[in-house]
Amino acid sequence: MTNLEDALGGIDVLADAETTDTVPTKSALDDKINEHFAGAVVRKDLVKAVRGNAVVPSYVLEYLLGQYAASDDESTIQAGIESVRQILATHYVNRNEHMLVKSEIRRKGRHRVIDKVTVTLNEKNDVHEAEFENLQIKSVIIDDVTVKQNPKLLVGGVWCICDIEYFHSDDQRVVPWILGSLKPIQVAGVDIDHYYEARKEFTTDEWIDLLMQSIGLNPEQFNDRGKLIALTRLIPFVERNYNVVELGPKGTGKSHTFSEFSPNGILISGGEVTVAKLFVNNASKQIGLVGFWDCVAFDEFAANRRTDQNLVNVMKNYLANKSFSRGTSIYGAEASMAFIGNTTHTVPYMLKNSDLFDELPEAYRDPAWLDRIHHYIPGWEVAPIRSEMFSTGYGFVVDYLAEILRAKRVEDFADKYEKYFTLDSSISTRDQDGIRKTFSGLMKLVHPTGEASEEEIRELLEFAIEGRKRVKDSILRIDATMRDNPVNFRYSDHAGTWTDVVSLEESQYPHLYQRDWDAQPAENAASEGSAQTHPGTIPESESISSAEALETPAETTLVEGHRDFKAGQKGVSYESLILPYVRGAASITITDPYIRMPHQGRNLADLLSLLATAKDDAEEIDVALVTAEETRVEYKHNQLLMLKSIKDASDAVGVRLKVRFDDTIHDRRIEASNGWRIDLGKGLDIWQRPSDNPFDFGRNRQEFRIIASAFSVHYVKSLAKPGEENSS
Known part of the structure; x- marks a missing residue:
């Protein structure tokens, strides 16, 4: 029996190997980019075309493409691609x-x-x-x-x-x-004055799209907020001593920017770092990574459970003061730090049971350490990377942009918002530092000359405030003593109108975000008319199990037996056929050998979405799918990608799917930890395939679908008592 993750091992290689002879259609923006930045831009899909089996960062390949294929003339591009391929074949060492x-x-x-x-x-x-x-x-x-x-x-x-x-x-x-x-391999120098002049020829939206294409992403696949999140990953390269955390699901490209984008940054495993490697070696007096790199990023940071407390203490001082002491010496450095990790729980689950830093190693959940973080990027808002999300348009050769950003690290745009806005006086100095540094970095990226309209500045300021508020609110959950000084994350314009800033998850889950602040004096809950409420801890007495959250009186009427269905019958849905018998189950196993074709995957997704709708937002359900792996090579690739996509969508809503392949299975059944087993004669694939009519009601409502052939369903109750759920 193999897992989906193991079976997917070669998918990226297969996907990268797919090539096309179709030349991407140039957009009006591409023409404009080539007009004003000739020689400094490259078509982004060319990296895949020349990479082959060369395991090198994208900036290395783009450096070579910038030498030979920085053009919009197709013949020049093709000749450049062949030149780069020849160089790699001759000189790159496998x-x-x-x-x-x-x-x-x-x-x-x-x-x-x-x-x-x-x-x-x-x-x-x-x-x-x-x-x-x-x-x-x-x-x-x-x-x-x-x-x-x-x-x-x-x-x-x-x-x-x-x-x-x-x-x-x-x-x-x-x-x-x-x-x-x-x-x-790096650009020798850049003309930053030309960069400023050319920026004037682009609208703000065009410029943001150019930056998105420069980091390899297709701007058409992202909304305005998604673009800001992607660009925030660049701030450590343009802002000195900037500290950022991004936690989110796997496969969303968190580490891509730090590993592929710039020769001025380094990505290291969070478990491999030591005080000597990061800061200074006491024996040799050799300064570490922070003395040489603009950005030091820690990958898989949330998975690091081996923690050196001395490293935490030295890092804490560096994050706050831009300096660190080793022995009798004090050293200063300018490296920014990015901490990247995966989350295994949904946002409502974390809000109910802990906080948004739930996945970090315990030593780093120190409020004093967390308070040094300037911005928390909500990685759960980023969709898993799909092929269509990669850019085929023109963008800066990444090394060129990296040198521009490095040149701008000496500038400070932190006060540019003060022309129009004022932060609330209750915002502490450290909170203000986080807001100002994020705002400064975004300004340098989007408005490199420092000139922007009031509304453009407002958008960046609100995003900066939200990211710091996300940090502070999580700290307040961890350390109740910090609630004595309430903070209003808001700003006013020069007309005196106050605007409160709330995070997206605060708006989505207010009943989970704002909890247990009864002990706080009522007069502290508001300041100068603000009605903002802070989050708190969750009393253990309020925690309930999945079974308690989903139990309904109707469950007591469920009985063992079987139901028969005829071909051509309508009015059958998973909601009536399956859901009543799996309510209250914390774990469910679905065994069906035929989850291969798109319509079969749609059936599985329908059932998982039904489970997600029925459960409490703050609870999670573990679902194991046992199925057979497609044996036909031409279809196997699509099956694996389909199941991976379903898993990504399911995990994101708290139904944690694990897929196991077993080619020996024949029976079709569903087993729930509440004691019920459902034997499915035909498995999940009980309906005729959907019609080609995109408006067929059966596409969205199972009750309108037609049963393909007769089948029976048997309901069996195990000897386990209700509530005695297994832990698998």
């Missing part, structure tokens, strides 16, 4: 072919390679030595001048184009590899 490349260097005496290079100091011999990641050679002498010009070689490594020479010596202590030349 890790599993390192011996072949070494032999080539030995045969020719000199060969150019594209590889990631890391440098260390050999203190014994007093020399710097380079290590090539894919070529798998090390102890290659590199001159001090090159290291001084490229300090990132010492921390994390840099992708470079290098000439490697071979000279054998009878002295076995001498490494035969000689570094002939080294050139980091």
